[in-house]
Amino acid sequence: MLRYLVALSLLAVSWAQDCQVANIPVMQNFNKSRYAGQWYAVGKKDPDGLFLLDNIVANFNVDEDGITTATARGRVYIFKYWEVCADMRATFEDTSDPAKFKMKYWGVSALLQTGYDDHWVIDTDYDNYAVHYSCRKVHEVNGTCADSYSFIFSRHESGLRLEDQQIVSAKKHDICLAGKYRRVTHTPGQCENLTPIDSIPVPGPEDEAHQNI
Numbered sequence: 001m002l003r004y005l006v007a008l009s010l011l012a013v014s015w016a017q018d019c020q021v022a023n024i025p026v027m028q029n030f031n032k033s034r035y036a037g038q039w040y041a042v043g044k045k046d047p048d049g050l051f052l053l054d055n056i057v058a059n060f061n062v063d064e065d066g067i068t069t070a071t072a073r074g075r076v077y078i079f080k081y082w083e084v085c086a087d088m089r090a091t092f093e094d095t096s097d098p099a100k101f102k103m104k105y106w107g108v109s110a111l112l113q114t115g116y117d118d119h120w121v122i123d124t125d126y127d128n129y130a131v132h133y134s135c136r137k138v139h140e141v142n143g144t145c146a147d148s149y150s151f152i153f154s155r156h157e158s159g160l161r162l163e164d165q166q167i168v169s170a171k172k173h174d175i176c177l178a179g180k181y182r183r184v185t186h187t188p189g190q191c192e193n194l195t196p197i198d199s200i201p202v203p204g205p206e207d208e209a210h211q212n213i
């Protein structure tokens, strides 16, 4: 009997966590109007390549027609050397699942990357925390993610409340990214003290043309 129970609970663990992108649980009955407004990234799991470093703040807006757009800012290195705060813009396309969006993004400066990524909301209480997930590439052999990134968002610049930390940890585990996150710091005034992106000299064609953020 005990062995049977152990087998059953192992099965439950592997179900909860088969790590196939198609089976990742997202927020139920997601309400994008309540998700709108400002979020501070307090944790992140990077994709392959360069990515935003810190001071990452996103603002989501839902207009009267239900169209979601966002602006985001974060510190990043461009041309390997220049430290800037990148201003990004995005438009969101709804899908059949209200918590899963396709996101088209681009930089306010042409030096920044453009792209088209998933934007999934794994969990949120709308007022304190949100867990975001995006998979850029799926392994064909087993359906797991080959290149993902994720943000842990907080409504509070100071970070997650103690009572939300446990929920967020469980969600990191559900999306198979437990232990893969780094803390995102916020330093007031840091962006303002950096070289404005428009005054950066554009390197020649031998340099990496666009940065992956």
Ligand SMILES: *[C@@H]1O[C@H](CO)[C@@H](O)[C@H](O)[C@H]1NC(C)=O
Binding pocket: 031, 032, 033, 034
């Ligand atoms: C979504 O949230 C908004 C703002 O709180 C509310 O007015 C609206 O009724 C909610 N929509 C649904 C479908 O619950």
Ligand SMILES: *[C@@H]1O[C@H](CO)[C@@H](O)[C@H](O)[C@H]1NC(C)=O
Binding pocket: 019, 139, 141, 142, 143, 144
């Ligand atoms: C899925 O396949 C990839 C590529 O072969 C491999 O690296 C990864 O470990 C596999 N994941 C699982 C959970 O089997």
